[in-house]
Amino acid sequence: MxxxxxxxxxxxxxxxxxxxxxxxxxxxxxxxxxxxxxxxxxxxxxxxxxxxxxxxxxxxxxxxxxxxxxxxxxxxxxxxxxxxPLLGQSQSEKTLIDELITLNDQQFKPWLDKYKYADRHPEFTQEDYFIRAAEFLARLETELNRHQFLVRDSLSLADYAIVPFIRQFTAVDSKRDLHLHFPRLIQWLTLLIQSTVFHRAMEKYPVWEQGQVAIYLE
Ligand SMILES: N[C@@H](CCC(=O)N[C@@H](CS)C(=O)NCC(=O)O)C(=O)O
CATH class of the missing domain: 3.40.30.10 (Glutaredoxin)
Known part of the structure; x- marks a missing residue:
């Protein structure tokens, strides 16, 4: 096979x-x-x-x-x-995992794109897009005030599904003092992106060409 x-x-x-x-x-x-x-x-x-x-x-x-x-x-x-172990263990955990990922994908990501490429969306200023996107950051900060990770005191699917987008958001303007407004979120982000699994996921691979020897994700 x-x-x-x-x-x-x-x-x-x-x-x-x-x-x-x-x-x-x-x-x-x-x-x-x-x-x-x-x-x-x-x-x-x-x-x-x-x-x-x-x-x-x-x-x-x-x-x-x-x-x-x-x-x-x-x-x-x-x-x-x-x-x-990363999947929701109770109905309430499953519901929160779904809710946060849906908010990320359907609301936060479109604002993130506009914030990142504000010059292509001149209807509003980059600051306006930042403010709209930051509503989701505030929600995540609230969750992180309740438990160590987004859904509970241990990692879940939601943490891993959302972290690439928060990382992208913070990279748009590194001069913003996000840690002053969202201290727990920035702590959470730092912990996750410094983890071994994140480093493995960011390994660099050559661009695939037909006929090349297979490379495996590891
Ligand atoms: N809903 C899809 C979205 C995937 C997506 O939009 N990926 C972007 C890159 S980040 C893409 O492939 N865009 C097509 C393109 O740029 O040509 C998913 O969750 O996998």
Whole structure:
């Protein structure tokens, strides 16, 4: 059986999310780094939408949503028999995981994009976009005042699914004193991006070419 294949782009926060999930679920996959301006035809055949990440399973089935790749990874292999510790243990945990990830993807990310590329969205100022995006940061700060991590006192899927986007947000303008307004969030971010799994997820791979020797995510 061939191993599943992940098409990925190192700097894409959705692809980071998928790589984190696959590493956390200890899924064995071949990794194919792509460039968005020259997507390989093999990837486009699997996902005609042309977005990364794309996971092509051993049976040929394709998953082209980062969150679904995370869930797949945390439910395969030895975790098909047991509940992965990062998944919600109670209904209230599951609900909060879903709520925070939905807020991230549907509300925060569009504001983040406008904040990052404010020159392409002249309807409002960059400061306006910052203020709108920061509503989500305030929500996360509230959660981190309640427990050590976003959903409870231990890490969950939500922490890993959201951290690539918060990292991207803080990188837009490093001169902003975000730690003064969101001290717990910045502490949380620092802890996560310094973790071994995050470093592994950010490993640099050469751009994939047809016929090259397979490289595995590890
Ligand atoms: N909902 C998708 C979004 C993925 C996405 O938008 N990825 C961006 C890169 S960060 C992409 O591939 N954009 C297509 C392009 O730039 O050509 C997911 O969660 O995987």
């Amino acid at each position: 061939p191993l599943p294949i992940l098409y990925t782009f190192r700097r894409c926060p959705y692809a980071m999310r998928a790589r984190l999930g696959l590493l956390l679920g200890e899924a064995k996959v071949e990794i194919r780094e792509i460039i968005l301006k020259a997507k390989p035809s093999e990837m486009l055949a699997a996902n005609p939408r042309g977005t990364v990440p794309v996971l092509v399973q051993s049976n040929g089935q394709v998953i082209s949503e980062s969150l679904e790749i995370m869930y797949w990874a945390l439910r395969q292999g030895s975790y098909s028999q047991t509940i992965h």
